[in-house]
Amino acid sequence: MSVLTSLPEWKELSKIAESVKSAHMRDWFASDGERAEKMSLSACGIYLDYSKNRVNEAALSSLFDLARACNIETIRTNMFEGEQINSTEGRAVLHTALRNFSDRPVMVDGKDVMPEVHATLEKMKGFTESIHSGEHKGYTGKPIKHIVAIGIGGSFLGPKIMTEALKPHTVDAVKVHFVANVDGCHIHDVLSGLNFEETLVVMSSKSFTTQETLQNTLTAKDWFLKSGGTQQDIAKHFVAVSSNVKAATDFGISEDNIFPMWDWVGGRYSLWSAIGLPISLALGFDNFKALLEGAFEMDTHFTTAPLEENMPVLLALLGVWYRNFFDAQSHVLLPYYHYLRGLPAYVQQLDMESNGKEVTQAGDSVDYPTGPIIWGSEGTNGQHSFHQLIHQGSGIIPADFMLPLNVPNQDDTHHAMLASNCFGQTQALMQGKSFDACYADLDGKGLDDAERKRLAAHKTMPGNKPSNTFLFDSLTPKTLGALVAMYEHKVFVQGVIWNLNSFDQWGVELGKVLGNQVLAGIQGEASKDDFDASTQQLIAKFRAANAPK
Ligand code: F6P
Numbered sequence: 001m002s003v004l005t006s007l008p009e010w011k012e013l014s015k016i017a018e019s020v021k022s023a024h025m026r027d028w029f030a031s032d033g034e035r036a037e038k039m040s041l042s043a044c045g046i047y048l049d050y051s052k053n054r055v056n057e058a059a060l061s062s063l064f065d066l067a068r069a070c071n072i073e074t075i076r077t078n079m080f081e082g083e084q085i086n087s088t089e090g091r092a093v094l095h096t097a098l099r100n101f102s103d104r105p106v107m108v109d110g111k112d113v114m115p116e117v118h119a120t121l122e123k124m125k126g127f128t129e130s131i132h133s134g135e136h137k138g139y140t141g142k143p144i145k146h147i148v149a150i151g152i153g154g155s156f157l158g159p160k161i162m163t164e165a166l167k168p169h170t171v172d173a174v175k176v177h178f179v180a181n182v183d184g185c186h187i188h189d190v191l192s193g194l195n196f197e198e199t200l201v202v203m204s205s206k207s208f209t210t211q212e213t214l215q216n217t218l219t220a221k222d223w224f225l226k227s228g229g230t231q232q233d234i235a236k237h238f239v240a241v242s243s244n245v246k247a248a249t250d251f252g253i254s255e256d257n258i259f260p261m262w263d264w265v266g267g268r269y270s271l272w273s274a275i276g277l278p279i280s281l282a283l284g285f286d287n288f289k290a291l292l293e294g295a296f297e298m299d300t301h302f303t304t305a306p307l308e309e310n311m312p313v314l315l316a317l318l319g320v321w322y323r324n325f326f327d328a329q330s331h332v333l334l335p336y337y338h339y340l341r342g343l344p345a346y347v348q349q350l351d352m353e354s355n356g357k358e359v360t361q362a363g364d365s366v367d368y369p370t371g372p373i374i375w376g377s378e379g380t381n382g383q384h385s386f387h388q389l390i391h392q393g394s395g396i397i398p399a400d401f402m403l404p405l406n407v408p409n410q411d412d413t414h415h416a417m418l419a420s421n422c423f424g425q426t427q428a429l430m431q432g433k434s435f436d437a438c439y440a441d442l443d444g445k446g447l448d449d450a451e452r453k454r455l456a457a458h459k460t461m462p463g464n465k466p467s468n469t470f471l472f473d474s475l476t477p478k479t480l481g482a483l484v485a486m487y488e489h490k491v492f493v494q495g496v497i498w499n500l501n502s503f504d505q506w507g508v509e510l511g512k513v514l515g516n517q518v519l520a521g522i523q524g525e526a527s528k529d530d531f532d533a534s535t536q537q538l539i540a541k542f543r544a545a546n547a548p549k
Contacts, residue, residue, distance in 0.1 A: 002360065002367045004499055009066040016059050017325035024464050025054060026431050043311045044297040044482035047471040052430040053318055054326070054466050063317040064307050070497045072313065079492065080303060082108050082264070086503035087361055093503050095269035095488070096299050099292035099481070108264055120260055120274055125285040127277070131200065132173040132284070139233035140197045147176040148190055149278035150216045151204035155241070156180040157349055158271025159204070159278040161342035162291065165480055168339070168408040169283045176282040182212035187219050196227040201238045203253070204275050206261050208244035211516070221252070241274045266503050268349045269488060287477045294481025302489045312489030315468070319490065320497055322398045322466065323369050332390065333376035336403040336422040340475060344376030347487050354491045354502035361499050370498045380421045391429060391461055401426055402470040422469070432463020
């Protein structure tokens with residue numbers, strides 16, 4: 001038995017869960033008129049209604065006991081103070097330093113890193129302004145009008161999704177295009193419409209070893225040279241964001257054009273670093289800074305609010321409750337805001353690459369479920385696609401609904417409909433529709449009783465499906481920063497409770513190695529005996545279909 005499942009707090013939760021499972025949220029709302037108000041929380045401009053969750057006071061109290069038993073407060077302090085909590089790579093985890101607007105130094109290996117964090121922000125600010133003002137010109141003297149941001153994973157999702165979410169705040173000076181996949185369709189689609197005289201490539205790769213990003217940048221460089229640019233002009237049209245300065249300069253990026261990153265910032269936690277340069281270019285540096293300020297406010301809330309009033313802690317515990325005591329396999333994010341449609345994909349990497357693990361810090365296999373599958377899409381679209389399963393499928397899928405109370409260029413009719421769908425869905429998930437109500441609805445339809453009962457069974461909505469609802473006045477850069485930091489800290493708290501190292505990603509390494517071996521196979525540079533029979537035949541099919549004509 002693991003340390004976690006041996007805890008008395010864990011055993012108490014198991015007992016409480018059994019009693020809660022026989023309760024229906026409908027009845028809790030009926031018996032406590034103050035439930036909704038009591039189970040709401042505000043922080044950093046975000047309002048959370050968590051009353052449509054399958055928890056009562058006993059469950060909540062016991063969940064907070066579990067958090068304390070897992071030393072969440074101590075480990076939280078360790079993270080913010082630069083302890084090497086990334087225990088398999090011997091690194092600190094300090095994405096919070098990137099948005100540290102306090103005067104507090106942050107020490108890494110005995111050195112305060114804040115001066116270099118501030119210097120990098122200044123470099124980003126100056127570069128952004130030089131591009132927007134037209135001071136930075138291309139090799140034929142034209143101002144830069146298009147940015148091609150190349151990266152993948154945390155070097156792509158943050159910049160792209162934050163820029164998309166804040167579209168109402170974009171500047172006119174430049175248009176930012178994002179490329180991630182090594183599928184040539186993407187980079188060629190983007191480049192084919194651009195004039196390289198007025199185009200700048202931002203190549204983002206913390207390791208500077210990621211195949212997709214290197215290949216896409218090589219293709220862009222090749223396109224630049226074929227468009228009339230020379231090797232000497234590269235410096236005007238290519239900049240890099242990386243912690244691997246040597247590899248970047250070896251690649252041909254001039255050192256002045258490299259924005260630094262540090263190994264104490266994980267890729268999926270890096271949008272606050274120079275990885276966010278495309279965000280600054282798209283929105284202006286001040287809006288990028290506001291994003292950081294919002295995250296800093298959430299950091300302050302996370303480190304100072306009592307656990308019972310701590311939004312990331314509460315969300316983490318609710319996730320543990322469903323994952324470990326209700327056998328929930330996934331968690332769905334439903335942003336009822338078109339510009340925030342990318343958030344599920346962002347949180348997918350953040351959560352699943354952090355807690356998609358089955359080995360504890362000590363290297364023992366877990367005897368409990370860990371990170372859930374994270375998925376979702378914008379509302380109301382999901383209602384016409386997968387909400388059927390959330391309402392009537394077997395098991396539960398805890399849901400995060402989120403809605404800005406105001407949107408840019410608001411059409412009141414559209415916005416009222418959006419809100420009514422958002423709230424209506426959470427109500428339907430919670431209260432459902434009983435068999436008796438469905439049976440009554442079928443009265444007078446000319447059905448015999450057996451058919452009436454059969455159809456009523458199909459139409460019954462069990463309800464008791466949990467959801468959180470987040471509201472915010474409008475999605476400003478600051479609010480978005482707080483929202484993303486909230487999810488970062490939720491993931492951190494769950495990783496502590498599950499006793500995982502949330503900050504490495506060994507699971508992606510084998511695929512990268514084998515991918516390169518298969519590439520050699522496809523290019524005829526490896527023995528087919530290097531591969532299993534299935535991979536051999538797949539390679540053979542590909543080679544046959546792409547044999548020189
Ligand atoms: O998926 C593995 C991973 O290392 C992610 O953690 C990271 O965000 C992405 O690949 C890109 O890595 P890099 O920024 O080093 O190119």
